[in-house]
Amino acid sequence: MKVDQVDTYEIVKKHFSDYLEKKKQRKTNERFAILKEIFAMDGHFDVETLYMKMRNSNYKVSKATLYNTIELMLECKLVSKLKFNENSNIYEKSYYFKQHDHVLVLETKEILEFCDPRIEEIKRSLEIQFNIRIFDHSLTFYANTIDQIKKK
Amino acid sequence: MKVDQVDTYEIVKKHFSDYLEKKKQRKTNERFAILKEIFAMDGHFDVETLYMKMRNSNYKVSKATLYNTIELMLECKLVSKLKFNENSNIYEKSYYFKQHDHVLVLETKEILEFCDPRIEEIKRSLEIQFNIRIFDHSLTFYANTIDQIKKK
DNA sequence: TTCATTGCAAAGCGTTTGCACGTTC
DNA sequence: GAACGTGCAAACGCTTTGCAATGAA
Numbered sequence: 336m337k338v339d340q341v342d343t344y345e346i347v348k349k350h351f352s353d354y355l356e357k358k359k360q361r362k363t364n365e366r367f368a369i370l371k372e373i374f375a376m377d378g379h380f381d382v383e384t385l386y387m388k389m390r391n392s393n394y395k396v397s398k399a400t401l402y403n404t405i406e407l408m409l410e411c412k413l414v415s416k417l418k419f420n421e422n423s424n425i426y427e428k429s430y431y432f433k434q435h436d437h438v439l440v441l442e443t444k445e446i447l448e449f450c451d452p453r454i455e456e457i458k459r460s461l462e463i464q465f466n467i468r469i470f471d472h473s474l475t476f477y478a479n480t481i482d483q484i485k486k487k
Numbered sequence: 488m489k490v491d492q493v494d495t496y497e498i499v500k501k502h503f504s505d506y507l508e509k510k511k512q513r514k515t516n517e518r519f520a521i522l523k524e525i526f527a528m529d530g531h532f533d534v535e536t537l538y539m540k541m542r543n544s545n546y547k548v549s550k551a552t553l554y555n556t557i558e559l560m561l562e563c564k565l566v567s568k569l570k571f572n573e574n575s576n577i578y579e580k581s582y583y584f585k586q587h588d589h590v591l592v593l594e595t596k597e598i599l600e601f602c603d604p605r606i607e608e609i610k611r612s613l614e615i616q617f618n619i620r621i622f623d624h625s626l627t628f629y630a631n632t633i634d635q636i637k638k639k
Numbered sequence: 640t641t642c643a644t645t646g647c648a649a650a651g652c653g654t655t656t657g658c659a660c661g662t663t664c
Numbered sequence: 665g666a667a668c669g670t671g672c673a674a675a676c677g678c679t680t681t682g683c684a685a686t687g688a689a
Contacts, residue, residue: 642687647684649683650680660671
């Protein structure tokens with residue numbers, strides 16, 4: 336099922352709204368404007384880009400508010416934070432995507448996504464081996480295109 | 488074979504020395520003092536801790552030099568950078584350890600290490616699927632101890 | 640002698656904080 | 665009308681940079 340952007344926004348808006356209510360947080364225009372902007376972007380984004388986009392939109396917000404709001408979205412899983420390198424945090428909207436991992440292609444700066452069941456198997460082995468309960472993971476592969484290899 | 492610290496230092500010193508020569512970089516006392524300090528520490532370290540240790544040692548260096556030197560060690564694989572969270576970069580000496588991944592245990596702040604051949608299998612699958620050449624990866628699991636689960 | 644490397648302090652950069660003002664409940 | 669949320673600018677913490685002095689080759 337392909338869901339267009341308007342529908343997507345309405346659904347995540349309800350999700351966010353419910354979360355705010357549950358946490359007794361206020362439903363401000365800023366928060367919904369940010370949510371809308373994030374879900375209108377495709378793929379991944381960083382705070383600076385989001386900030387610029389909102390400057391140019393009809394609803395300007397400060398960076399403080401952006402960070403505060405993204406924090407709320409992280410809590411309710413509408414957004415997830417990717418830790419590719421320590422100088423630039425990248426986020427992605429996450430509501431409609433099942434859990435996945437990433438491949439960074441260096442030359443093209445592409446972020447490929449994949450989902451491999453063997454991760455889950457490794458997780459189970461580790462839980463038994465160390466007697467722990469794993470609740471999250473982060474896996475990123477770094478790659479070159481074949482073309483790049485040939486050039487070298 | 489168990490290698491004691493002195494031997495370890497002599498071997499990595501040669502490795503580092505060779506690398507500096509190859510890259511036409513100077514062999515300064517600071518660089519070797521930092522190498523010695525890192526390989527005398529066990530496990531992982533952050534820049535601040537290393538800086539403090541060196542302050543109290545008989546060879547004081549500036550942070551600028553520390554960062555510069557660590558950069559060189561990253562290049563020649565004597566040290567690797569762990570990206571657990573964006574506020575605190577953690578490094579580990581890496582010459583004698585084969586490639587491995589990490590499990591962070593939240594309550595105890597333990598860093599467990601493991602090595603699982605299934606990662607290599609996933610890597611090969613991705614290379615074929617996306618027609619790319621993967622040269623590195625980063626995998627971290629986040630866990631709680633079973634005790635912690637029970638307390639909740 | 641030459642010029643890479645160093646130490647120091649200042650600058651950068653992304654993120655957080657403090658406070659007065661504005662808005663939701 | 666009582667907080668909570670916001671914008672702004674200043675503070676933060678880690679890392680990098682600029683520059684004069686040092687020292688490896």
